[in-house]
Amino acid sequence: xxDVVRAALVQAAWTGDxxxxxxxxxxxxxxxxxxxxxxxxxxxxxxxxxxxxxQEAEHYRWAEPVPDGPTVRRMRDLARxxxxxxxxxxxxxxxxxxxxxxxxxIDADGSYLGRYRKHHIPQLPGFWxxxxxxxxxxxxxxxxxxxxxxxxxxxxDRHFPEGWRALGLAGAQLVYNPSATSRGLSSHLxxxxxxxxxxxxxxxxxxxxxxxxxxxxxxxxxxTSYFVDPRGRLVGEAADDHADELVVRDxxxxxxxxxxxxxxxxxxxxxxxxxxxxxx
Numbered sequence: 001x002x003d004v005v006r007a008a009l010v011q012a013a014w015t016g017d018x019x020x021x022x023x024x025x026x027x028x029x030x031x032x033x034x035x036x037x038x039x040x041x042x043x044x045x046x047x048x049x050x051x052x053x054x055q056e057a058e059h060y061r062w063a064e065p066v067p068d069g070p071t072v073r074r075m076r077d078l079a080r081x082x083x084x085x086x087x088x089x090x091x092x093x094x095x096x097x098x099x100x101x102x103x104x105x106i107d108a109d110g111s112y113l114g115r116y117r118k119h120h121i122p123q124l125p126g127f128w129x130x131x132x133x134x135x136x137x138x139x140x141x142x143x144x145x146x147x148x149x150x151x152x153x154x155x156x157d158r159h160f161p162e163g164w165r166a167l168g169l170a171g172a173q174l175v176y177n178p179s180a181t182s183r184g185l186s187s188h189l190x191x192x193x194x195x196x197x198x199x200x201x202x203x204x205x206x207x208x209x210x211x212x213x214x215x216x217x218x219x220x221x222x223x224t225s226y227f228v229d230p231r232g233r234l235v236g237e238a239a240d241d242h243a244d245e246l247v248v249r250d251x252x253x254x255x256x257x258x259x260x261x262x263x264x265x266x267x268x269x270x271x272x273x274x275x276x277x278x279x280x
Contacts (some may be wrong), residue, residue: 003252003253003254004225004235004250004251004252004253004254005038005039005147005148005250005251005253006035006036006037006038006248006249006250006251007037007038007039007040007041007147007173007174007204007206007227007248007249007250007251008028008029008032008035008037008039008040008041008084008246008247008248008249009040009041009042009176009206009208009225009227009233009246009247010025010028010029010032010040010041010042010043010046010208010244010245010246010247011043011208011209011210011211011223011225011245011247012024012025012028012042012043012046012210012211012244013211013212013244014210014212014214014215018045018047018048018062018071019214020050021046021047021104022047022060022071022074023071024244025046025047026074026078028040028246029078029082029084029086030081030082031246032082032084032101032246032248033082033083033084033247036248037084037248038083038084038085038108038146038147039084039085039086039087039147039150039174040084040085040086040087041087041176041178041206041208042086042087042088042089042091042178042180042208043089043178043180043208043209043210043225044101044154044155044178044180044208044210045089045090045091045101045180046061046088046089046090046178047062047071048062048090048091048213048217049214049216050180050210050216050217050221051132051216052126052127052128052131052132052180053067053126053127053128053214053216053217054128054216054217055128055131059132060093060099060132062091063091063092063093063099064090064091064092064093064266065092065094065186066090066092066102066104066115067104067112067115069090071088071090072088072090072104072106072112075088075104075106075253076106076111076112077110077261078227079107079108079109079110080109080110081105083103083108083109083133084107084108085106085107085145085146085150085185085234086104086105086106086107087103087104087105087106087145087150087152087176087178088104088105088150089101089102089103089154089178090102090103090104091133091140092115092117098134099115099132099133099134100117100118100133100134100136100184101118101121101129101132101133101136101154101155102115102116102117102118102136103116103152103154103178103210104144105116105150105152105234107127107143107145107146108145108146109146113143113144113145114138114141114143115138116136116138116140116141116152116153116154116240117135117136117137118133118135118136118154118155118156119135119136119140119157119158119160120135120156120157120159120160120163121133121134121135121156122156123173124220126182126217127156129156137163139154139166139187140163140166140167140252140273141170142167142172143271144172144267146197146246147174148173148174148253149170149171149172149173149174150172150174150175150176151167151170151172151174151175151176152175152176152177152178153167153175153176153177154177154178154179155177155178155179155180155181156179157177158193158194158207159189159193161197161200162277164197164200164201165166165200167201167202167203168202168203169266170264172201172202172203173203173204173253173256174203174205174206174253175197175203175204175205176205176206176208177194177205177206177207177208177265178208179207179208179209179210180209180210180221181209181210181221181222182217182219182221182222183219183221183222184219187222187224188251190207190209190222190225194207194226194228195228195232195233195234196232198228198229198230198231198232199230199231199232200265202230202256202259202260202263202266203256204227204228204229204230204235204251204253204256205227205228206225206226206227207225207226207227207228208225209221209222209223209224209225210223211223211240211242211243211244211245212242220242221240221242222242223239223241223243223245224238224239224240224241225239225245226238226239226247227236227247227249227251228231229251229252229255230255230256230259230260231255231259233268235249235250235251235268236249267268
């Protein structure tokens, strides 16, 4: 397996319906594959608007089973067609009354590897997620893919260091963080948290945000998606803060070992001293 992996992410404005939103992402994925990308990730609930800006029962209609729903099946076909690993975040229904904010991870041959379910569920103005989602109950999986070990952490999860560390301890080389984040205080945190997580845990992070104003809120999503390396440095420039954009970058996974030798954070951890951190 090559150390240098060409990776991609997509930030996109809501088109008005699921079919055109899927078609937009498929077109970006085909472009990414044409540019040599081997893995691609999409934004939080990428096939729908960010409906959590309101609390209305009609929005349960966006939920689909994973992996047997139409979006994940279509993304499996896309992965098979392009030969890319695909990280596809969707609104998951497991059974009547059981809903999750999830991401399916699909290998380059179209095989379904598993799902991540968002652990930390916000409930505040503009982000009424507890109305829709249960907290994730499937741990912090790291998926063995054709390009390496991929983890997922969704949006609000990024404010909590424990998840980032769990993914690092499980061997993640690249963690996708799909988000739906609007302007305000979080735009400052957006520039800090994922680079800090990449440094603390010594892996690559793909930070993805939506763009544009959507039907259920007045604030706009500010994009500025990016890749960051294990030293906390952006890999190339961040994306635009208003426009759709496909970001394709070369990630040198060999840097992970180098950084872990230089900064021996894993060697010098003291789990024996951290018991107080996991008390309610």
